[in-house]
Amino acid sequence: MAVAIERVLTTSRHRLCQWHISKKAPSKVYCFNHDKGVRGLFHQCMSKCDCEYEFDHYWNEMMLKGSLHDNRWLQDLYAIRKKWSTAYNKDVLDLGILSTQRSESANHGLHGCSKATSSIVECFIGLEKLISTWRRAEFDEDFKCTQGSVDLKYKGSILLKQASKIFSRKMFSIFEKSFMEGAVGVSIVDELRSEDNSISYVTSQSDEGVDGKRWFLNLNANTDETTCSCRGFETKGIPCKHVLRIFIHRNIKHIPDQYFLKRFSLHAKKGIYLPYSPSLAHSDSNLVFRNHLMRFTYDLALQIESCQPAKELVMKSMNDLAQKVQSLVIGGEGVNKNEKDETLLKDPPRKRPKGVSNARIKGHWEKNTKAPSTTF
Secondary structure, three states, rough: HHHHHHOOOOOOOOOOHHHHHOOOOOOOOHHHHHHHHHHHHHHHHHHHHOOHHEEEEEHHHHHHOOOOOHHHHHHHHHHOOOHOOOOHHOOOEEEEEEEHHHHHHHHHHHHHHHOOOOEEEEEEEHHHHHHHHHHEEEEEEEHHHHHHOOOOOOOOOEEEEEHHOEEEEHHHHHHHHHHHHHHHHHEEEEEOOOOOEEEEEEEEHHHHOOOOEEEEEEEOOOOOOEEOOOOOOHHHHHOOOOHHHHHHHHOOOOHHHHOOOOHOOOOHHHOOOOOOOHHHHOOOOOHHHHHHHHHHHHHHHHHHHHHHHHOOOOOOOHHHHHHHHHHHHHHOOOOOOOOOOOOOOOOOOOOOOOOOOOOOOOOOOHHOOOOOOOOO
């Protein structure tokens, strides 16, 4: 699977589930069961390191403190560290997902709509009902995002008001939590101005004191664009609490537009089929191309319905286009789609699994009917 993902999904990155690694670790490294310090260093290496140097520092400290240099499982795990440690994946938008919980929840839902003795038709009907439920929940959430208003925890913040008008309800709740953590829990330790009109900041957690972990930020005073060593925006798609703390410190009234990704906005679905991509004409799925074309023409009809000259122009252009398409199809350059596949898809032979009875299921009245009593 890892090789296939690397070859086909070139823009994706295959990673290992941290939950499964954590579950297996105590059986492979016995000192994790009684030494909380060594176990804490291992979890630090998994998800709390911001760079490769920090990962190596905590890994070497764990190996030394637990005398684990001869542990074969840890040696193999270190060899594939880029597949499970967040320190090596700070350039990927993973939304903070560290395990396969999304896949597991989907599997749980699919298991609920079918059973071992279900036929293909029964599985398909159950899947349709499940998808209908998901779509209804998504539709309700879209309606709340476009029609409802968000209650701000701090109504006097201009940055929160701006974000509430752009982010969806779910993403705004995450942004608001990060904003409050930055305003209350992050302190600015040092500030340095350079000649190229950029400002460098050093921040730390307010509750960690002087010796706490530090994060380094660089801000462009002209554009307010800020980069942070935690790479929170690159991995989660929203400004991290350290960047928001700098915005509050500088009294910035407007968050730069590059910090708002369209996929997390209220209008994420707007124009999802636009603009036209030439690759759609070569797509293996006729359904995708047909849906795109229908949505494109529907949106175009809505735009021109109040303009008579535009209607005439579109109708004339469509007539010319229809003639050109017909000449291509008749000329043999098109593909004849009138041929139908007569292959009949049938259910596979049904076999009784172990432990499953083939007895007829009794109805309601049969279950409640008591056997007549006999007196001797």
